[in-house]
Amino acid sequence: MRNQQATQLLFELSRPGRRAARMPACDVPKADLGELLPEQHRAKRPLPLPELAEPDIVRHFTNLSTLNMSVDTHFYPLGSCTMKYNPKRNERLASLAGIAGLHPYQPDATVQGMLQLLYELERMLGEIAGLEAVSLQPAAGAHGELTALMVAAAYFRELGQQRTKVLVPDSAHGTNPASAAMAGFDVVTVKSTATGYVDQADLVDKLDEHVAVFMITNPSTLGMFERRIGPIAEAVHAKGGLIYLDGANMNAILGITRPGDFGADMMHYNPHKTFSGPHGGGGPGAGPIAVTAALAPYLPGPRIYRDEDGAFSLVDAGPRSIGRVRSFFGNVGVLVRAYCYILTHGPDGLRQIAENAVLNANYVLSQLKDVVDVPQGERCMHEFVASAARLKAEKGVSAMDVAKRLLDFGFHAPTVYFPLIVPEALMIEPTETESKETLDEFVAALRQVLDEQVDTLKEAPHTTMCSRPNEVQAARQPVVSWS
Amino acid sequence: MPYFFNTPEDRRAMLDAIGVARVDDLFDDIPAEIKLQRPLEVPPALSEVELERHMKQLSARNTAASESLCFLGGGSYDHFVPAVVDHIASRGEYYTSYTPYQAEASQGNLQVFFEYQTLISELTGLDVANSSLYDGGSAACEAVLMALASQPKRRRVVVAGSVHPEYREIIETYLINLDAELVTVSALDGGVSGDELAAAIDVETACVLVQQPNFFGALEDVDEIARQTHEAGAALIVAVDPISLGLLKRPGDYGADIVVAEGQSLGIPMQYGGPYLGIMACRETFIRKMPGRITGATVDRSGGRCFVLTLQTREQHIRRQKATSNICTNQGLMALRAAVYLAAMGPQGMRETAELCLQKSRYAADRLTENDRFELAFDRRTFKEFVVRDRQGRVTSLLDEAARQGVFAGVALGRWYPELDDCFLVAVTEKRTKADIDRWAECLANSEVGASAVHA
Secondary structure, three states, X not given: OOOHHHHOOHHHHOOOOOOOOOOOOOOOOOOOHHHHOOHHHEOOOOOOOOOOOHHHHHHHHHHHHOOEOOOOOOEOOEOOOOOOOOOHHHHHHHOOHHHHOOOOOOOHHHEHHHHHHHHHHHHHHHHXXXXXXXXXXXXXXXXXXXXXXXXXXXHHHHHOOOOOEEEEEOOXXXXXXXXXXXXXXXXXXXXXXXXXXXXXXXXXXXXXXXXXXXXXXXXXXXXXXXXXXXXXXXXXXXXXXXXXXXXHHHHHOOOOEOHHHHOOOEEEOOHHHHOOOOOOOOOOOOOOEEXXXXXXXXXXXXXXXXXXXXXXXXXXXXXXXXXXXXXXOOOHHHHHHHHHHHHHHHHHXXXXXXXXHHHHHHHHHHHHOOOOEOOXXXXXXXXXXXXXXXXXXXXXXXXXXXXXXXXXXOEOOOEEOOOOOOOOEEEEOOOOOOOHHHHHHHHHHHHHHHHOOHHHHHOOOOOOOOOOOOHHHHHHOOOOOOO | OOOOOOOHHHHHHHHHHHOOOOHHHHHOOOOHHHEOOOOOOOOOOOOHHHHHHHHHHHHHOEOOHHHOEEOOOOOOOOOOOOHHHHHHHOOHHHHOOOOOOOHHHEHHHHHHHHHHHXXXXXXXXXXXXOOOEOOHHHHHHHHHHHHHHHOOOOOEEEEEOOOOHHHHHHHHHHHOOOOOEEEEEOOOOOOOOHHHHHHHOOOOEEEEEEEEOOOOOEOOOHHHHHHHHHHOOOXXXXXXXXXXXXXXXXXXXXXXXXXXXXXXXXXOOOHHHOOOOEEEXXXXXXXXXXXXXXXXXXXXXXXXXXXXXXXXXXXXXXXXXXXXXXXXXXXXXXXXXXXXHHHHHHHHHHHHHHHHHHHHHHHHHHHHOOOOOEEEOOOOOEOOEEEEEEOOOOHHHHHHHHHHOOEEOOEEOOOOOHHHOOEEEEEOOOOOOHHHHHHHHHHHHHHHHOHHHHHO
């Protein structure tokens, strides 16, 4: 049934003379092109773009879309990514002309509704974080990390303290150390215990007056809440350092506990995860950050200001600000969806997100723990990490084989090989927007997969349009465009 | 709540299976003293009807430039978006999927990214493009970091003062914590001065960043800049307006080593500044230093063509602190929009759009300067934007007054260039008709009798 034309490239479908969009005739007196644009600047030939008719384009991209798994079509338990349902009302509301049609340099008086929305969102994110000040500017989670670390660098620079190091657990997302390096810090790795907690002896050993920030993901990337976060934060603060909370896993603790209340000085949100902004095939996301009052003066600008009469304006962030990290205001379209999501849930609903996410994850864990090893134990927060190490040793079947075979059953694969500290990791995050029946079907599929013949798994998937792309060849002789 | 499934019966059954009595027990790991003992102070939940009413009220407190007469530019433009772009991008299979870690379950996205990369290479005339970055400004900054990483002994970055001021601010923010020197070459007469630029480029220079057309809409002498840059062994980074490439020489054809662009013009709504699309393309020699996702073609187990994320050893999830960048995603949905846009436009549509921008902006400049109050600030060739000087020097009140009449007449430049506080930047896209332009010109010309102008 699959339309083979779909996988032809635009460039292969192209025929000279075909076209889709046509612009109207020029209705102003035309000046001579040569006069307007000297030959030195003019292209000598037309752009070598493909030539297609409009129906061609629609059929091509529509058929291609069917080669994706997505939240709208499949259960997508991709750990750490919080692939929850993306509400359709949010799409509609973010597309209102009075929202989507605003130019970033309109006078403030003409965007009062937008500034109010963003101002309110800042307050909501501050409240959920338990932190005083919020910047909505960063464009993604990793961008939020980098921005916050730049804030920390500026803070210590003003204090006149030479703090060169950022501590990062070995279980952290790769973005943590990469962001620290981009902010000019040396990265020092802190060990984790076998069950995924911070190795406190190792942390204390590495803490000194040169440590600027300890970055911690809590709940951790293993889906465990760091019980000793209080003493950890105290130890870091005692040495004058700051705690950065990677907010990737906020879905598990909404309304239950707040980073500011357990010692975090700064954090980022992933609105595309926690607050359902769609993932868009890899983006756009957004990465708002929340910080303590002491760090607020260093946030990037512009800031939103509300005067006594309730009028909003964008103002310069002041001399202590780190400056801009992105052009214009930020990923507003994503932020609008997050705002709609928070308003849809309210205080009780936000807490119920966490409760149902954690309930669903624990339920899946309870149904699988007799057939897979879960080094962290019998409980988890919103996700858990199973290990296929025993399977690998006994049958030669890897986490990747299991993941690929699950695709045949109509389930997106869990995250594999992350976190790095669990061998043959399979990281499962069901989210709150799935039913018990779906979870039961997923469990049944995974149990069946674990029982299957080795060859069936090694050659999986069997039902997708391609199977086991040769990644080595792709990297050795990169072909990154059609020719 | 509309998006949860679990009924009380489900919860009971699940808790029994887990072996705990209450949902609260699942949060036992969180010490009591840090648990929030009150509800979050956020507004009460709204039904869909109420939410829509609320959002429409907020929306009504804005005046959308897209629904008015929009002459605003400076990196975000009111270009036409064909319906096919919205139609394709609204498919759930695209916007509710994620980064294609499992290639077999993501061939749709991967092929789109491969096509996007090819389209960007064709547009810019450069060998390779990545699958996109956040926006034009951070892409310019990533290009600078890439150039620095490619020549570790060279620590000087030379940037033209005619590059978008916000892009320059981002670069300044990033470089302050790193071992690099930022030199900005002034652009007093609407473009970078060749002599000053030549003086700034030395053997320590890793890269030179210019914008073509520049922030003022004017054309720089890119051939000469390319010659000077390469003579010193530095890399030339050019920030472009993708729409201009329907007429202008492609940067790859005049020697650019790295090209970046704000891709918003390619079918993306203005939406108050984002999400947009950071375009990056470069010569093949830079590919292993490139930031962000890159999609490559390969074959599968049975020899069929397919696509994967490739060269991942550059990236943070493998290289951690040694990665080329901390960037972990691309702007997939925006790259899709750009790909559909470019496919719909084709070479002829791009050419027509660019030519309409050029002709109409010229007409607008002529029309406005019929009034003695206004003059063009610079004697330079422009593409779709130009800078107007208000001889009465009342730019803010002039623009605010026009906005009240539903005409977004231009962007005041004083906030970035104090010496240009009597000037504003005007953008004219293919969407503006002759009647629109006439109305805009009349609105500005008549503004001197407006009350606010008198009080200003």
